Amino acid sequence: MSVDIKTLVKDEAAAWSGVAPPNAVSEELAAGFTSLITGLTALRGQLAFEDEPSSFEAALQATKEPSP
Amino acid sequence: MNIAVKHASALTALSLTEAADAVAKGETTAVELTRAALDAIKAGDERVNAFIWLEGDQALETAAVLDKVPMSQRGKLHGVPLAHKDMYYKAGKLSTCGSKIRAAFRPGYTATVIERLEAQGSFSLGGLNMAEFAQNATGHNQHYGHCHNPWGLDYCPGGSSSGSGAAVAARFVYAALGSDTGGSIRLPASLCGVTGIKGTQTRVSRHGVMPLSFSADNVGPLARSAKDCARIMTVIAGHDPKDATSSKEPVPDYEASLDGELKGIKVGVPRNYFLDDAAPEVVAAFEAMLEVLKGRGATLVPVTIPHMDAVATYGGVVSRVEGATIHAEWMRQRAQDYAVHLNSRLYASLGIPAVAYVEALSRRGPILKEIAAAVFTEVDVFVAPTIRCKAPTLLSTDVDAGTPGALDAFNMLSLNTRPINYMGLPSVSAPCGLDSNGMPIGFQVQARPFGEGKALKVADAFQRDTRFHRERPPGFPA
Numbered sequence: 001m002s003v004d005i006k007t008l009v010k011d012e013a014a015a016w017s018g019v020a021p022p023n024a025v026s027e028e029l030a031a032g033f034t035s036l037i038t039g040l041t042a043l044r045g046q047l048a049f050e051d052e053p054s055s056f057e058a059a060l061q062a063t064k065e066p067s068p
Numbered sequence: 069m070n071i072a073v074k075h076a077s078a079l080t081a082l083s084l085t086e087a088a089d090a091v092a093k094g095e096t097t098a099v100e101l102t103r104a105a106l107d108a109i110k111a112g113d114e115r116v117n118a119f120i121w122l123e124g125d126q127a128l129e130t131a132a133v134l135d136k137v138p139m140s141q142r143g144k145l146h147g148v149p150l151a152h153k154d155m156y157y158k159a160g161k162l163s164t165c166g167s168k169i170r171a172a173f174r175p176g177y178t179a180t181v182i183e184r185l186e187a188q189g190s191f192s193l194g195g196l197n198m199a200e201f202a203q204n205a206t207g208h209n210q211h212y213g214h215c216h217n218p219w220g221l222d223y224c225p226g227g228s229s230s231g232s233g234a235a236v237a238a239r240f241v242y243a244a245l246g247s248d249t250g251g252s253i254r255l256p257a258s259l260c261g262v263t264g265i266k267g268t269q270t271r272v273s274r275h276g277v278m279p280l281s282f283s284a285d286n287v288g289p290l291a292r293s294a295k296d297c298a299r300i301m302t303v304i305a306g307h308d309p310k311d312a313t314s315s316k317e318p319v320p321d322y323e324a325s326l327d328g329e330l331k332g333i334k335v336g337v338p339r340n341y342f343l344d345d346a347a348p349e350v351v352a353a354f355e356a357m358l359e360v361l362k363g364r365g366a367t368l369v370p371v372t373i374p375h376m377d378a379v380a381t382y383g384g385v386v387s388r389v390e391g392a393t394i395h396a397e398w399m400r401q402r403a404q405d406y407a408v409h410l411n412s413r414l415y416a417s418l419g420i421p422a423v424a425y426v427e428a429l430s431r432r433g434p435i436l437k438e439i440a441a442a443v444f445t446e447v448d449v450f451v452a453p454t455i456r457c458k459a460p461t462l463l464s465t466d467v468d469a470g471t472p473g474a475l476d477a478f479n480m481l482s483l484n485t486r487p488i489n490y491m492g493l494p495s496v497s498a499p500c501g502l503d504s505n506g507m508p509i510g511f512q513v514q515a516r517p518f519g520e521g522k523a524l525k526v527a528d529a530f531q532r533d534t535r536f537h538r539e540r541p542p543g544f545p546a
Contacts, residue, residue, distance in 0.1 A: 005419075008419065009415075009416060009418070009419030010419075012418065012419045012421075013415060013418040013419055016418070017392075017396050017399070017400070017418045018400050019396065019399045019400055019403070019415055019418055020403075021415055022399075022403040022404065022406075022408075022411040022412065022415055023408055023411070023412060025408050025409070025412040025467060025475075026411065026412035026413075026415040026416055028412070028475070029412050029413060029415075029416035029475070030415070030416040030419055032416075032475075033416065033419065033420075036381065036384070036385070036420075039377065039380075039381035040381060040385075040424055040427075042377065042381075043377070043378050043381060043382075043431075046378065046431060047427050047430055047431060048434070051430040051431060051433070051434055052430055053426065053429035053430050053432070053433075055430075055432075055433030055434065056269075056283075056429070056432040056433040056436065056492065057270065057433075058433060059432070059433035059434070059436040059437050059492075060268060060269065060270065060315075060436070060492055060517040060518075061517075062437060062440075063436060063437060063440035063444065063516055063517055064268075064317070064516055064517040064518045064519070065515060065516040065517065065518050065519035065521075065522060
């Protein structure tokens with residue numbers, strides 16, 4: 001990956017949330033996002049145009065245990 | 069049951085339901101149960117560190133008042149001393165949330181679940197140790213001292229409800245509320261050899277409970293047995309007008325359906341994901357557990373759980389982003405007041421883009437439907453080891469101490485639990501063995517949404533033929 005994830009997270013956290021890296025471990029964790037990005041990349045194409053977050057509660061009802 | 073000898077160890081050996089039933093029959097009293105619990109805590113908590121704060125004298129006063137209540141006016145938990153993860157609000161009482169930031173926090177209102185437990189006659193001895201703001205799977209706490217596993221003091225008790233698991237295992241209390249966003253009830257249940265349940269997402273009110281991730285937080289008990297958990301879930305579950313996200317689905321009497329009968333029950337055994345790279349001792353205990361279920365009449369059916377890559381990836385995104393959002397203000401003002409393992413996680417999570425978060429939320433419903441169609445049309449429940457590895461030590465998972473490999477060991481614990489939170493399914497963890505270090509191994513049972521009764525029924529049936537849930541850590545109570 002050409003982007004330095006540590007720098008990217010540092011810039012995002014500073015620009016959007018006003019938070020600086022509190023320690024070296026935090027930057028190590030940010031660097032670990034490479035695997036998260038890889039995971040998300042592998043899932044591209046699954047999100048359907050009609051999907052929207054509120055469907056989860058409906059899904060709980062639609063898939064629930066039948067009443068005895 | 070006749071408690072002929074009312075000495076402390078006989079009383080603390082009782083399960084929650086046995087203790088409540090003994091009080092109901094007049095075989096013991098709330099004061100006797102409380103004295104026994106306080107004696108056990110006095111003898112053992114210096115080693116375990118399960119309590120952040122304890123109000124023994126006040127508990128004895130409450131117990132004395134409860135003993136005067138007429139039998140006809142007593143509830144399902146009358147006279148039973150409990151204690152809860154220190155994030156359940158009670159007006160005017162300390163609720164540290166395991167943190168330095170909330171070290172002196174005293175909320176002005178009471179959690180609905182605490183009101184419901186008290187309405188049935190239980191009361192609390194104090195606040196239990198927990199991961200700082202409920203955000204680690206191990207039981208480390210830099211502010212109040214690490215909680216130790218009663219089965220082996222060098223080992224992780226599991227988190228984030230570390231004190232809840234340890235206190236129940238050490239026979240300090242009969243049950244304790246924990247909370248579960250990625251496994252925080254089931255992990256300490258598994259590592260401490262007790263039983264715990266996380267209900268269907270929305271099943272239990274979260275009013276008055278410290279938030280971590282509003283999409284994935286769940287309230288539930290840790291106790292000695294599935295029967296104990298069933299009684300508590302019957303008390304605490306159900307719609308709460310103060311929590312608009314709580315479900316209006318009717319609450320059955322979970323305890324009434326526990327009959328030990330598994331004939332006609334199909335138990336799914338995952339072919340994929342949940343046993344990947346699992347420790348051989350964990351696999352052996354899991355397979356032995358399956359034989360017990362089979363012996364009870366269950367039919368074992370291999371199942372493939374679809375979309376596990378997506379579930380594992382998205383599950384982490386949702387809770388991390390929501391947690392980072394809740395803590396953003398304190399991260400701006402007081403980042404150094406958090407432990408390193410926590411402020412580092414919160415900081416990094418601020419870098420996850422909104423589109424990834426919304427994608428994760430958007431896929432949750434469709435994925436649940438596809439899992440239900442693929443799995444729950446074939447089986448009633450599916451089972452898995454709660455944790456794939458053997459119990460790790462506190463040292464090997466101590467990120468703040470800079471232990472090499474600690475981050476990986478830290479993250480390994482919740483591989484099998486966090487996906488269940490994303491799916492929103494009810495899940496019960498129960499003990500099914502001991503590893504070669506003498507540390508507990510657990511398994512978890514998942515059912516359809518609002519199928520808590522079925523998951524509890526399977527765990528209870530297993531416990532009718534085994535004694536793992538009855539075993540006590542050596543030296544507890546002293």
